[in-house]
Amino acid sequence: MPYNGLITLEQFIVDQQSLYKDAGGSLSKIFRSLELAAKMVNRDVRKAGLVDILGNQGSINVQGEEQKKLDVIANDIFLQTLSRSGEVSVIISEENDDPYFVPGCENEKYIVAIDPLDGSSNIDVNASIGTIFSIYRRPNAQKDPTLEDCLQKGKHQVAAGYFIYGSSTMLVYTTGVGVNGFTLDDNIQEFCLSHPNIEIPEEGKVYSVNEGNSDTFPVAYQRYLAYCKEKDKASHRPYSARYIGSLIADFHRNLLKGGVFLYPPTQSAPNGKLRLMYECNPMAFLVEQAGGSAHSGSERILQVAPTELHQRVPVIMGSKNMVNKVLEFIAETSLQDA
Numbered sequence: 336m337p338y339n340g341l342i343t344l345e346q347f348i349v350d351q352q353s354l355y356k357d358a359g360g361s362l363s364k365i366f367r368s369l370e371l372a373a374k375m376v377n378r379d380v381r382k383a384g385l386v387d388i389l390g391n392q393g394s395i396n397v398q399g400e401e402q403k404k405l406d407v408i409a410n411d412i413f414l415q416t417l418s419r420s421g422e423v424s425v426i427i428s429e430e431n432d433d434p435y436f437v438p439g440c441e442n443e444k445y446i447v448a449i450d451p452l453d454g455s456s457n458i459d460v461n462a463s464i465g466t467i468f469s470i471y472r473r474p475n476a477q478k479d480p481t482l483e484d485c486l487q488k489g490k491h492q493v494a495a496g497y498f499i500y501g502s503s504t505m506l507v508y509t510t511g512v513g514v515n516g517f518t519l520d521d522n523i524q525e526f527c528l529s530h531p532n533i534e535i536p537e538e539g540k541v542y543s544v545n546e547g548n549s550d551t552f553p554v555a556y557q558r559y560l561a562y563c564k565e566k567d568k569a570s571h572r573p574y575s576a577r578y579i580g581s582l583i584a585d586f587h588r589n590l591l592k593g594g595v596f597l598y599p600p601t602q603s604a605p606n607g608k609l610r611l612m613y614e615c616n617p618m619a620f621l622v623e624q625a626g627g628s629a630h631s632g633s634e635r636i637l638q639v640a641p642t643e644l645h646q647r648v649p650v651i652m653g654s655k656n657m658v659n660k661v662l663e664f665i666a667e668t669s670l671q672d673a
């Protein structure tokens with residue numbers, strides 16, 4: 336009987352287990368919980384227009400942002416399934432002010448940071464949205480979990496990834512041994528390996544930024560945007576501007592095709608808008624594992640020392656050469672200002 340070559344996420348995790356030192360299978364159980372939760376959120380996203388789950392929940396989260404109903408539904412689903420895995424001690428969520436210490440799991444060794452639904456503003460207009468996750472080990476699982484356990488630099492992540500609920504539903508993740516992509520086969524409800532060993536091109540022709548804020552960007556970023564628009568055939572400029580407003584969708588396109596995503600400091604958001612723990616760190620881990628880079632403008636994202644759970648950080652991430660070009664403008668400008 337010829338085997339059709341389909342590799343499911345389950346089989347892939349078992350094959351990879353030895354690579355990422357998950358002897359006890361705890362990390363694999365966490366992945367299974369994430370996979371189950373994503374299938375449930377995917378089900379709700381796909382029927383969002385049909386049942387009353389679109390629109391605003393009527394509550395405000397710690398970010399001061401209007402919570403969409405699907406934000407809250409997705410948050411509940413991920414918190415419940417991760418708690419039931421029995422392997423997670425603490426869950427950090429964009430939708431929860433404080434860390435969620437999982438009852439009965441005080442001595443488990445994993446922490447999961449999650450953006451349950453990224454791109455909420457796009458829910459009602461049927462544009463791609465997703466879930467972002469980041470996994471750490473606790474420094475000392477013998478002691479009860481604390482907030483300090485959660486505030487680890489991104490370079491200590493043991494795994495990170497995202498689910499994208501787009502024209503197809505995909506999982507893209509890393510455990511520190513490269514980046515792999517899986518596409519959900521709706522007929523068998525299995526995530527199947529579809530993008531093995533993803534590598535981001537060193538160059539790209541796309542820049543992603545909300546130019547509506549550009550008047551208050553630092554000068555270096557404004558100079559970079561002007562550079563993107565200059566005519567220069569050899570370097571494929573002017574670049575194309577692509578900005579969906581869902582980090583997950585902009586990041587995924589740039590990961591596969593090449594490009595740079597920027598969320599610079601603005602007057603209203605001097606540290607940018609994106610959150611370090613469950614947006615920038617996981618994406619930085621992924622993009623570096625795929626051969627790209629991620630920078631705050633002053634340091635490598637994965638080196639940023641967190642001080643608060645929901646802290647924001649400016650971000651420049653994507654194709655290595657494009658990120659370096661932005662950093663060149665930042666360096667030149669700071670020399671001129673000196």
Ligand code: AHG
Nearest residue numbers: 452453454455456545580581582583
């Ligand atoms: P979330 O929906 O989880 O709050 O994230 C939204 C983020 C990110 O997905 C996107 O890149 C960014 O907000 C867009 O911000 P602007 O609308 O300010 O450009």
Ligand code: MN
Nearest residue numbers: 450453454614
């Ligand atoms: Mn988000």
Ligand code: MN
Nearest residue numbers: 429450452453
């Ligand atoms: Mn979100």
